Amino acid sequence: MTYIEGxxxxxxxxxKExxxxxxxxxxxxxxxxxxxxLVECWGDDVPDGxxxxxxxxxxxxxxEIVLFSWIEFPSRQVRDSAHQKMMADPRMEEMSKTMxxxxxxxxxxxxxxxxDDGATATMGYVDGMVCAVPHDNRAAYEKFSSRNGDLLKxxxxTRVVDAWGDDVPVGKITDFQRAVMAQEGEKVVYSWIEWPSREARDAGWARAMSDPRMMEGEMPFDGSxxxxxxxxxxxxxxxxGHA
Incomplete structure (x- = not known):
């Protein structure tokens, strides 16, 4: 998997239903x-910042409840083609009337x-994250992603995915840039971690927070x-065919 729509x-x-x-x-x-x-995830442990x-x-x-969702595509070209087909499909137009x-x-x-560390599998819980990373720090972020992905596994x-902003539009009311207060020269990064369950996630983060390897080096972005x-x-x- 090389491209996502987040x-x-x-x-x-x-x-909800x-x-x-x-x-x-x-x-x-x-x-x-x-x-x-295509994955849809319902907010469960979404803290106030x-x-x-x-x-x-x-x-x-x-x-209202926040949902974190994504669609996976083989490439940007396939994703762009899918958008064109969606816009021309009367079934999608009909669905848009009752969102x-x-x-x-x-x-x-x-x-x-x-x-993308790990294998796609049916998961029981997801950690979703969005941050702003200086464009010049891309290589450092990729190294950070690889190291942390190995530790979290x-x-x-079961899987850790980090994706670099490529086609992130500016919205009239809301958008990803405003969500993370992106500054000039920063790119939005969309990430998630798949876990077998909420219990596995809580136990995993408890281990991570007590492991000094998670704190090594500088973060290549503003974590605040x-x-x-x-x-x-x-x-x-x-x-x-799994659903």
């Missing part, structure tokens, strides 16, 4: 258009994968502006 959206808590059904209906179309996997956070990124209301969330506050973008993660949270998958559709 999303963050706020959905009314009462619309309606959203899942909406996404489940759209998923086979995305696979038909060239995607290899001192500077910024996932809730603020999509201006979530008190009765169970405010699409105007959704943030999205295309990202080039720079680190040692602590129980990173947004993060824990999410429970509600839909995981792959080209193998």
């Amino acid at each position: 999303f963050v959206v706020a959905v009314p808590a009462a619309n 309606a959203y899942r059904q909406h996404a489940a209906t759209a998923a086979p179309l995305f696979l038909q258009f060239g995607a290899t996997r 001192k500077i910024n956070d996932f809730k603020g990124s999509v201006k979530a209301k008190d009765d 169970p969330f405010d699409a105007m506050r959704m943030i999205f973008g295309g990202f080039e994968v720079v680190g 040692e602590f129980g993660a 502006r990173m947004i993060h949270g824990g999410f429970r998958p509600i839909l995981d559709v792959q080209e193998t």
